[in-house]
Amino acid sequence: MDLRLRLFLLVMICGALAAAGFQVTRQFQPSGPTRESIGLEWLRREYQLTDEAFARVSQLHREYFSRCDAMCAEMIEAHRPSSLRLRARLAPSTAEENLRREKAICERCLNTMIGHLREVSTYMAPDQARRFLSDILPEVTHPQELDTVEAQLRMRGQ
Secondary structure: OOHHHHHHHHHHHHHHHHHHHHHHHHHHOOOOOOHHHHHHHHHHHHOOOOHHHHHHHHHHHHHHHHHHHHHHHHHHHHHOHHHHHHHHHOOHHHHHHHHHHHHHHHHHHHHHHHHHHHHHHOOOOHHHHHHHHHHHHHHHOOOHHHHHHHHHHHHOOO
16 A cells, blocks of 8 residues: 555544534533523522423413424414515505415514513412513513514505
C-alpha cells in the first residue's frame, strides 16, 4: 500500500471515529429543560399551586398544546407563501373571503387559549386565580395577528 492510500485511510478512520464519538456524547448528554417545563414551573411557584393542582394543570397544558398544534397547522396553511401569491391573482371577493377565514382561525385560537387559561385558573386558590387571570388575559386578548387581518379588511372597505 502506498503512502497516500494509508494517509487517506487514516484520515477516513479518524473522521469516522470523531463522528461516532460526537454522536455518543450527544446521546448521553442531559437535555436542558423545555420552554414548556420552565413555564409550568414558573406557574407553580408564582401562583402557589399544590402538587395535585400542578399535576392537573400539566395535563391540561398537554391537552391544550395538542389542540394548539392543530390550529397552528391551520394558520400555517392559511399563511403559506404559495397561498399569498395565489391570493394576489384571485378575484377580490375570494381574497376577502380568505382574509375572513384567516381572522376566524385567529379568533378560534384566541378563544381556545382564553378557555384554557380560565380552566387553569380553576385549580388555583381564588385570590391566585383572580391575579393569574388579571396578569395573563390582557396579554393574550388582542394578538397582533388579529390587528393585521382587521387592518387589511378595513383597507378593502369592509
